[in-house]
Amino acid sequence: xxxxxxxxxxxxxxxxxxxxxxxxxxxxxxxxxxxxxxxxxxxxxxxxxxxxxxxxxxxxxxxxxxxxxxxxxxxxxxxxxxxxxxxxxxxxxxxxxxxxxxxxxxxxxxxxxxxxxxxxxxxxxxxxxxxxxxxxxxxxxxxxxxxxxxxxxxxxxxxxxxxxxxxxxxxxxxxxxxxxxxxxxxxxxxxxxxxxxxxxxxxxxxxxxxxx
Numbered sequence: 001x002x003x004x005x006x007x008x009x010x011x012x013x014x015x016x017x018x019x020x021x022x023x024x025x026x027x028x029x030x031x032x033x034x035x036x037x038x039x040x041x042x043x044x045x046x047x048x049x050x051x052x053x054x055x056x057x058x059x060x061x062x063x064x065x066x067x068x069x070x071x072x073x074x075x076x077x078x079x080x081x082x083x084x085x086x087x088x089x090x091x092x093x094x095x096x097x098x099x100x101x102x103x104x105x106x107x108x109x110x111x112x113x114x115x116x117x118x119x120x121x122x123x124x125x126x127x128x129x130x131x132x133x134x135x136x137x138x139x140x141x142x143x144x145x146x147x148x149x150x151x152x153x154x155x156x157x158x159x160x161x162x163x164x165x166x167x168x169x170x171x172x173x174x175x176x177x178x179x180x181x182x183x184x185x186x187x188x189x190x191x192x193x194x195x196x197x198x199x200x201x202x203x204x205x206x207x208x209x210x211x212x
Contacts, residue, residue, distance in 0.1 A: 001029060002038040009042035009070065010049075012062030017069035031077040035113075039074070043067055043109060044197050050101075060101055067108050078114065085116050087207040090132045091142035092120035094153035099146035102176060105196040106142060113200045115140075126153065126160035133166050139207050142199070143189075145176040154179075155187040171206040175199055 001024045008016050024034055046063045049055040089110055093103050100122050107117045120132050133141060141161075145151035154174055161167040173191040174184055184192035191206055193199035 001027060002033070005034060005038035005070070006042040006045070009039060009063055009066045010045050012059060012066050014062065014066045014069050017066045018073045021070045021073045025073075025077060031074050031081055034070075034074060035078070039067055039070055040109060040113070040197060040200070043105060044195075047105065047195055047197075057101060060105070064104055064108050068111075071108070071111060075111070086114045086204065087139040088116045088118070088136060089140045089142060089203065090118045090120060090129070090136055090138040091144070092124040092129065092132070093122040093144045093146075094150050094157065095123055095125045096153060097145050097147055097150035098122050099144070099176075102146065102196065103142075103144040106144070106175065106193075106199045109196045109200045110203060113204070115203060126156045129157045130160045130164050130166065133161065133170055134164070138170055140171045140173065140203055142203075143172065143174045145174075145179060148178045151176060151178050151183070154183075154189070158188055173199065173202055173206060 005020055005024060008020050021034060025031070043063065046055060046060055050060050091103055091107050093100055103119070107119050111117050118132065118136050118138065120128065129141065143154050143157055145154060158167065158172060161170065171190040173193060174189045175193045179192060181192045191202045193202045
């Protein structure tokens, strides 16, 4: 059954997502088994195939939407099973950058892992990130950039948080094709993730037992 769920997600069969997850639950699979044994691994496969050139952007988006459809069924079960929110995350792509595939995948996987996610979209200016942090009071802020030119906006966001006396209240993690751990260290970010599954693990480490 887990293989079947993985196949539904990787092939982007949105219409089948809810039915197969419901069937798995009826057959006795736990929400955690479905999440960790099928949904997250499926999106990992999708990401790897994209990086290898075996999958196109529209196919990745369809798989991400399929994951969301599956999570719409699974999330209430995770909550009723006592899986509490791991924390609140604001996530967005920095100013000047319209790319959102990576950000969207990270947001989907974070939600699947039990985080409350506020996605502020693309081309988000530093002051808009500050406003989002003030409004939503997240424990974690995720910044994405796909271009070497736009990743230079990341330290501007961190600087704006410092100017607003908010930097100590939120952990900042960064990611995107040109971003590295060295760059994260250089600009004072709290962490760097090379891909969506790694971002989930990083969020867990950064927040620990933090709740909303």
